[in-house]
Amino acid sequence: MSRRILGPALATLLLATVHVAEAEQTKKVPKIGILRPLSSPDLAAEAFEQGLRQLGYIEGQNIIIEYRFAAGREDRLPELAAELVRLNVDVIVAGSTPAARAAQDATRTVPIVFVAVTDPVVSGLVASLARPRGNVTGVATEPTPELSGKRLELLKEVVPRVSGVAVLNNPANPASAIASKETHKAAQKWGLQVHFLDVRNAKDVDTAFEAVNRTRANALAVLIDPLFIINKKRIVTLATKSALPAIYPWKEMVDSGGLMSYGPNFLDLWRRAVIYVDKILKGAKPADLPVERPMRAEFVINLKAAKEIGLAIPPEVLQRADIVIR
Amino acid sequence: MLESIQNLKSKIQNFGEIFRGRRRGRLVRHYFLISVILIGGGLISSGLLEIYFRYQESHENVSLLQQQVAAAAAFKIEQFIQQIESVMRTTTRSPEIARKGLSEEFQAELTRLLSVTPAIEEVVTLDLAGRIRLQASRFRAILPEDKDEMPPQAAFEAAKKGRSFLGPVYFARDSEPYNSIAVPVERFAGELMGILWAKVNLKYIWEVIQDIKVGKAGYAYIVTRSGDLVAHPDLSLVLRRHNLAHLRQVRAAFQTNSNTEKGESLISQNFQGNKVFSSYVLIPSLDWAVIIERPVDEAYEPLYASMFRTSSLLLIGLGMALLASIVVARRVVRPLQTLRRGVERIGSGDLDFRLQIKTGDEIEILAEEFNKMTEALQDAYTGLEHKVAARTQELKFANERLKELDKLKSAFISNVSHELRTPLTAVKGLIINMLDGITGTLNDKQVRYITGIKESTDRLARLINDLLDLSVIEAGRMQLKPTSFSLVSLIHEVTDTLRPVAEDKLIHLEAASMDGAVTVWADRDKVTQVLTNLISNAVKFTSSQGKVDVSVQKNGPACIQVSVADTGAGIPREEANKIFDEFYQITQPGEKKSRGVGLGLAISKKLVEMHGGKIWVESVVGKGSTFSFTVPTGPVGVDVSAK
Numbered sequence: 026m027s028r029r030i031l032g033p034a035l036a037t038l039l040l041a042t043v044h045v046a047e048a049e050q051t052k053k054v055p056k057i058g059i060l061r062p063l064s065s066p067d068l069a070a071e072a073f074e075q076g077l078r079q080l081g082y083i084e085g086q087n088i089i090i091e092y093r094f095a096a097g098r099e100d101r102l103p104e105l106a107a108e109l110v111r112l113n114v115d116v117i118v119a120g121s122t123p124a125a126r127a128a129q130d131a132t133r134t135v136p137i138v139f140v141a142v143t144d145p146v147v148s149g150l151v152a153s154l155a156r157p158r159g160n161v162t163g164v165a166t167e168p169t170p171e172l173s174g175k176r177l178e179l180l181k182e183v184v185p186r187v188s189g190v191a192v193l194n195n196p197a198n199p200a201s202a203i204a205s206k207e208t209h210k211a212a213q214k215w216g217l218q219v220h221f222l223d224v225r226n227a228k229d230v231d232t233a234f235e236a237v238n239r240t241r242a243n244a245l246a247v248l249i250d251p252l253f254i255i256n257k258k259r260i261v262t263l264a265t266k267s268a269l270p271a272i273y274p275w276k277e278m279v280d281s282g283g284l285m286s287y288g289p290n291f292l293d294l295w296r297r298a299v300i301y302v303d304k305i306l307k308g309a310k311p312a313d314l315p316v317e318r319p320m321r322a323e324f325v326i327n328l329k330a331a332k333e334i335g336l337a338i339p340p341e342v343l344q345r346a347d348i349v350i351r
Numbered sequence: 352m353l354e355s356i357q358n359l360k361s362k363i364q365n366f367g368e369i370f371r372g373r374r375r376g377r378l379v380r381h382y383f384l385i386s387v388i389l390i391g392g393g394l395i396s397s398g399l400l401e402i403y404f405r406y407q408e409s410h411e412n413v414s415l416l417q418q419q420v421a422a423a424a425a426f427k428i429e430q431f432i433q434q435i436e437s438v439m440r441t442t443t444r445s446p447e448i449a450r451k452g453l454s455e456e457f458q459a460e461l462t463r464l465l466s467v468t469p470a471i472e473e474v475v476t477l478d479l480a481g482r483i484r485l486q487a488s489r490f491r492a493i494l495p496e497d498k499d500e501m502p503p504q505a506a507f508e509a510a511k512k513g514r515s516f517l518g519p520v521y522f523a524r525d526s527e528p529y530n531s532i533a534v535p536v537e538r539f540a541g542e543l544m545g546i547l548w549a550k551v552n553l554k555y556i557w558e559v560i561q562d563i564k565v566g567k568a569g570y571a572y573i574v575t576r577s578g579d580l581v582a583h584p585d586l587s588l589v590l591r592r593h594n595l596a597h598l599r600q601v602r603a604a605f606q607t608n609s610n611t612e613k614g615e616s617l618i619s620q621n622f623q624g625n626k627v628f629s630s631y632v633l634i635p636s637l638d639w640a641v642i643i644e645r646p647v648d649e650a651y652e653p654l655y656a657s658m659f660r661t662s663s664l665l666l667i668g669l670g671m672a673l674l675a676s677i678v679v680a681r682r683v684v685r686p687l688q689t690l691r692r693g694v695e696r697i698g699s700g701d702l703d704f705r706l707q708i709k710t711g712d713e714i715e716i717l718a719e720e721f722n723k724m725t726e727a728l729q730d731a732y733t734g735l736e737h738k739v740a741a742r743t744q745e746l747k748f749a750n751e752r753l754k755e756l757d758k759l760k761s762a763f764i765s766n767v768s769h770e771l772r773t774p775l776t777a778v779k780g781l782i783i784n785m786l787d788g789i790t791g792t793l794n795d796k797q798v799r800y801i802t803g804i805k806e807s808t809d810r811l812a813r814l815i816n817d818l819l820d821l822s823v824i825e826a827g828r829m830q831l832k833p834t835s836f837s838l839v840s841l842i843h844e845v846t847d848t849l850r851p852v853a854e855d856k857l858i859h860l861e862a863a864s865m866d867g868a869v870t871v872w873a874d875r876d877k878v879t880q881v882l883t884n885l886i887s888n889a890v891k892f893t894s895s896q897g898k899v900d901v902s903v904q905k906n907g908p909a910c911i912q913v914s915v916a917d918t919g920a921g922i923p924r925e926e927a928n929k930i931f932d933e934f935y936q937i938t939q940p941g942e943k944k945s946r947g948v949g950l951g952l953a954i955s956k957k958l959v960e961m962h963g964g965k966i967w968v969e970s971v972v973g974k975g976s977t978f979s980f981t982v983p984t985g986p987v988g989v990d991v992s993a994k
Contacts, residue, residue: 313587
């Protein structure tokens with residue numbers, strides 16, 4: 026009788042010990058790979074890390090974060106993505122549409138969380154917002170892709186005399202197509218001339234501004250691309266120099282002296298991304314995590330910048346601004 | 352140390368004995384069971400009742416708490432929508448409307464509406480013909496005039512009645528929940544100009560719902576009648592368009608009577624299959640339900656703790672009750688067992704034993720009575736013993752006297768017989784001399800008389816011989832002189848001797864055809880005596896024309912059986928056993944006097960038995976008797992000494 030119990034009991038004990046040993050072996054510190062088009066950590070990275078800390082992840086202790094910065098060179102993204110895959114990271118956080126695409130090309134198994142993507146469906150990253158399928162999900166940048174059009178409308182409201190708008194665009198960005206389309210539609214509605222200026226790298230910025238001066242554009246709209254964030258100082262300076270009232274997608278550019286921006290809070294997006302990373306590290310599959318879009322867009326106006334170019338902002342518009350920088 | 356261990360051991364054994372009730376000792380078990388049933392039953396039933404009521408109470412408390420939370424959440428959600436509606440209504444009451452109707456001036460009001468109500472993503476004014484007059488969007492510059500994004504006819508119908516219209520929940524890009532609200536635009540009360548149509552992003556409700564916490568893990572969510580999630584703390588469930596129509600709590604929520612507005616609670620599974628305590632409240636104006644779910648384990652945590660406490664107390668109580676009942680049973684039963692053991696000891700004969708029971712109750716009295724009884728029994732027993740000893744002594748004495756007397760009798764008979772034989776021999780000699788004519792010639796009469804005298808003398812001599820034989824046998828002085836001889840020739844000798852007597856009585860005496868080779872190992876004279884006796888008896892008791900047969904046959908491997916059969920009157924069964932006794936004479940019917948003293952058969956029996964044989968009679972009254980005896984064929988096992 027006792028032998029009959031003892032045998033299986035011993036076997037179970039043995040198996041249990043083996044399992045525990047295995048569990049201890051495999052219980053490694055999870056690794057997050059972050060692929061960004063920028064050149065160095067910014068406030069977004071800080072917000073992301075802070076979000077991780079709030080959920081109990083402490084870097085170096087129970088989480089390892091591997092940063093890879095492309096420093097504005099999109100052609101480096103695939104290489105960096107492959108490197109992260111080789112590092113055997115548990116999740117890749119991609120900070121732009123090209124970065125997400127590069128990560129997606131590098132792996133079909135490692136979960137990818139994107140953060141700054143205008144329309145993940147159109148960009149081909151996910152099958153649908155509700156059910157992404159595959160190994161990619163994340164937070165879309167814009168509440169809706171039509172936001173580019175809305176920016177033109179705001180520009181028109183702030184500067185009613187505007188007739189031509191120069192548009193900085195990186196055609197290499199998969200999101201560019203939608204943004205351009207929406208911009209065109211809005212321009213048509215408000216009777217504006219739009220001049221698309223392609224910026225594929227940092228050098229193109231100067232060329233583009235030279236081109237603006239040749240056109241009859243009396244305002245500037247900047248579309249979404251990491252390149253514009255990396256070169257925000259240059260762009261803002263050039264815009265001010267040309268006395269062009271400009272609208273940007275991100276508050277960061279207004280913080281750097283830009284006139285106004287309309288778009289979601291970039292830091293909020295990165296904080297939301299932390300929730301995706303947490304769920305994935307806890308075993309959720311990206312395919313089961315629907316894509317979130319921001320609910321809000323912040324309207325930021327920089328009165329100093331307005332003063333510099335001698336622009337008077339209509340009070341009723343100023344009233345609607347969420348943030349006014351003086 | 353050792354001693355105490357021994358002591359403990361014996362105590363344990365004792366306890367075991369009491370508990371198991373060895374040897375029909377069911378009393379302890381009885382007492383024990385009764386007290387366990389009484390005490391344990393009481394404890395268990397009260398404990399179970401307590402647990403049951405706690406459960407009810409706990410269920411009600413949890414249910415009440417969750418319903419309050421659900422009701423509060425429902426109120427908040429309703430307010431959220433009502434507030435939007437009320438802000439929209441306020442927007443329509445602008446002075447621009449009163450002055451110029453749906454003019455460009457009203458556009459500013461729409462923009463303002465968007466800035467004060469974040470949940471409204473887009474707002475449109477339409478005239479009664481359904482044409483868009485003004486529009487404002489948070490994210491879009493141009494609103495596509497898709498049919499499905501335009502208000503349905505029902506919105507206009509409601510507006511005509513001055514009412515607001517609440518569209519169904521729909522999911523933009525099949526992911527994000529939206530709702531439309533339409534309010535009438537009136538220049539003044541009663542004059543409808545169009546409607547104000549707003550697209551409300553319901554993700555904002557998530558902000559309301561995610562703050563609702565019940566306990567540690569309890570949460571709230573909102574579903575539509577079709578089971579679509581409108582808001583859930585886990586936004587991804589909403590965005591994935593998780594349908595919860597199959598959940599019991601969702602079905603139950605929409606089955607409640609919307610008039611009562613009072614929610615209910617139930618235990619069911621959540622969408623992940625975990626057991627949850629669910630409470631729900633219907634929001635009739637929106638046809639949504641707020642559902643609160645909390646893991647059952649957490650909801651019932653206080654109940655489980657209380658149940659654990661109650662069960663522990665119950666177990667302790669039961670344990671104590673068991674101990675108490677064992678103690679009580681022991682106290683009641685132990686004196687009884689002492690009594691039983693004592694009685695057993697007395698019963699087995701130890702009458703000196705006295706019961707020592709000091710319980711001060713009926714058992715002690717019983718033991719005392721028993722002691723008294725034992726004492727009386729002991730007294731009686733001792734008296735009886737004395738008497739028996741005295742009687743035994745007397746009997747022994749009498750027995751010895753009897754033996755002595757018996758010896759005296761044998762000696763007397765022996766002496767007397769001897770003394771009698773001597774004069775008789777002289778008489779007999781003298782008579783023979785007279786018959787021989789030595790005293791002169793006798794006349795016939797004298798001859799007849801003297802012959803008579805001689806016959807009587809012969810009989811007397813035989814009698815005396817018999818008596819002498821018997822006394823010799825009984826005194827143990829008879830010596831056998833066994834030899835091997837032919838039994839058949841002996842039988843012939845005897846029959847030849849007796850044939851004249853038989854022929855006198857016309858009796859046919861026959862020694863049946865026999866094998867001459869039959870030899871026996873015996874005292875020839877004694878066997879002759881036995882044969883003579885049996886055959887002469889047979890002749891004597893057989894009437895004339897009768898028949899006497901003597902036969903021989905084997906009886907066993909070492910014995911010869913001799914049978915003497917006659918056709919006499921036979922012997923009744925009751926007398927057959929007595930005829931071998933000394934001086935026994937059978938009373939023949941119609942026979943006036945006996946013809947012997949009754950010693951022949953007794954002597955024959957003793958002689959046969961001295962040879963190691965046996966003698967018996969088979970008889971049928973009126974038909975005849977057969978006397979048989981056995982004689983050994985060889986010396987083996989022959990007991991030559993008489994008894």
